[in-house]
Amino acid sequence: MTDYFLPPEKTVERIDELCIRLFELWCEERKLVPLAYLLHCWPLTGHDAVAVKRLADAMSDLCQFQTPKLGTRESMLAREIIGYAREIIGEPLPRGNTAANGAGIMWMRTRLANAAGQMPAVTVADLLDGPL
Incomplete structure (x- = not known):
């Protein structure tokens, strides 16, 4: 069951878990473009908002500009990362989107x-x- 009230440390751990899943998936399938977006800002060097925002921006750009290169599952994982990251940095979600959880x-x-x-x-x- 999803925990709706995660502390920021647990949220960052959850983001790392999702990034690991995407990394492994994209390495197996040899999807270089999505992998380049991910490796541009991950692994996170800390729990600071700047690193988390950089990750959210990169995943958002990936979803916006490289949609054909993503499968449904990959897109859902990337959007979940974006939602969790925006919760940490306190940035509102774009209109029409729901939070990751x-x-x-x-x-x-x-x-x-x-x-x-x-x-x-x-x-x-x-x-x-x-x-x-």
């Missing part, structure tokens, strides 16, 4: 509630509902 709506409600000075009301339904 499927809790995009909940995160948006929490951010809006915090900006308005209200306490967020999070329920199980928020995690299970799709886009509003």
